[in-house]
Amino acid sequence: MSMILLDSDDIAHVVLTIATPNALCNILRTHRNVENVRQYLQDNASDAQQAIEEYVRERLIDLKPQVYFPHEPAFCALAVALETLPMPVAEDFLSQLAALKIAEMPISPRVAAICLDRRKSLLISYTIKQFKSRLMTMDYTSSPRRLSVIHTGSTDLNTRPRIQAHSTYNRDAA
Amino acid sequence: MLEIARLIGTRPSRFILQTRERNYVANSQSCEPDERTRNLYQAFRRPHPLWKNRKDACGVYNCAGLVWANRRTSIYDEKEYTKILHDDGYRFISTEKELQPSDIVIYLRRTSDNSRDTLHVGIVLCLDRVGATIVSWVLSKWHDQYGEDIHHVNDVPEYFGDYLTEFYRP
Numbered sequence: 001m002s003m004i005l006l007d008s009d010d011i012a013h014v015v016l017t018i019a020t021p022n023a024l025c026n027i028l029r030t031h032r033n034v035e036n037v038r039q040y041l042q043d044n045a046s047d048a049q050q051a052i053e054e055y056v057r058e059r060l061i062d063l064k065p066q067v068y069f070p071h072e073p074a075f076c077a078l079a080v081a082l083e084t085l086p087m088p089v090a091e092d093f094l095s096q097l098a099a100l101k102i103a104e105m106p107i108s109p110r111v112a113a114i115c116l117d118r119r120k121s122l123l124i125s126y127t128i129k130q131f132k133s134r135l136m137t138m139d140y141t142s143s144p145r146r147l148s149v150i151h152t153g154s155t156d157l158n159t160r161p162r163i164q165a166h167s168t169y170n171r172d173a174a
Numbered sequence: 175m176l177e178i179a180r181l182i183g184t185r186p187s188r189f190i191l192q193t194r195e196r197n198y199v200a201n202s203q204s205c206e207p208d209e210r211t212r213n214l215y216q217a218f219r220r221p222h223p224l225w226k227n228r229k230d231a232c233g234v235y236n237c238a239g240l241v242w243a244n245r246r247t248s249i250y251d252e253k254e255y256t257k258i259l260h261d262d263g264y265r266f267i268s269t270e271k272e273l274q275p276s277d278i279v280i281y282l283r284r285t286s287d288n289s290r291d292t293l294h295v296g297i298v299l300c301l302d303r304v305g306a307t308i309v310s311w312v313l314s315k316w317h318d319q320y321g322e323d324i325h326h327v328n329d330v331p332e333y334f335g336d337y338l339t340e341f342y343r344p
Binding site: 009014021022052056066067068070096101102107 | 250283
């Protein structure tokens with residue numbers, strides 16, 4: 001039931017009026033229907049893949065050459081709904097849509113590309129946050145590697161095997 | 175998942191479009207609307223009884239294509255709008271009082287990181303002076319699938335939200 005919310009006239013009007021994909025993404029992110037679908041997919045993660053694939057397949061039946069794809073607004077909204085969901089099917093849909101270059105769907109690939117970018121930046125900031133929190137909890141004084149640096153004045157880099165012993169860089173020639 | 179779309183769909187046709195500085199402007203012509211989209215356009219106009227319809231729902235060009243490409247193609251990307259404003263020597267107009275016909279209006283929103291989100295672009299068509307008040311009428315093409323309407327500068331779709339307007343003179 002919930003995925004059908006993306007087919008609403010309200011979403012279609014938003015997609016068919018806003019000029020730039022960036023502005024469109026920002027408006028759709030706070031749209032009630034998009035939030036509801038995102039929540040629905042998150043709550044039903046085990047069935048999400050099947051639900052998304054079915055939803056997309058059923059709508060693609062209406063794709064006709066040289067005519068605007070009537071479900072493009074719904075695909076834009078679906079891309080934004082999937083933007084932050086940690087599911088392989090979300091990644092698949094976004095990357096396939098972003099790579100699509102057809103005249104019948106001019107906006108949704110641009111929206112998907114923005115969603116993919118945001119997804120990557122969110123992942124990076126989350127990873128940095130995790131990394132920082134691990135550093136905070138790590139007890140440095142008890143680390144043997146750290147102590148060896150203090151006592152010997154050398155780092156463990158000195159003891160690692162070298163892949164290449166001699167430089168191929170020819171200083172004279174340069 | 176979208177393999178069938180890639181097989182059925184047609185290649186978007188692009189138009190040779192350059193700024194005065196001969197920089198290429200990315201664009202593509204959109205397809206004609208289907209029956210559902212045409213009906214949606216009629217529903218979209220209903221809450222705005224003062225709008226005067228100039229053209230029914232059609233494809234090919236969007237609002238930016240109407241303003242900057244003579245209804246020949248659609249321009250979608252924000253950075254292209256900035257490029258055109260810069261390269262074509264558009265002058266910023268600070269108040270609505272100074273407006274003249276053929277000036278352009280940009281509807282935009284500021285994002286949390288203070289970047290621009292352009293919602294829509296239109297052409298100032300005429301100005302009605304009622305006493306000290308100036309009423310500006312704007313010609314708009316609503317995206318690349320809806321039609322053209324003449325409307326008051328502030329009579330716009332409600333989901334524009336807390337929009338700002340900027341005026342420029344070519």
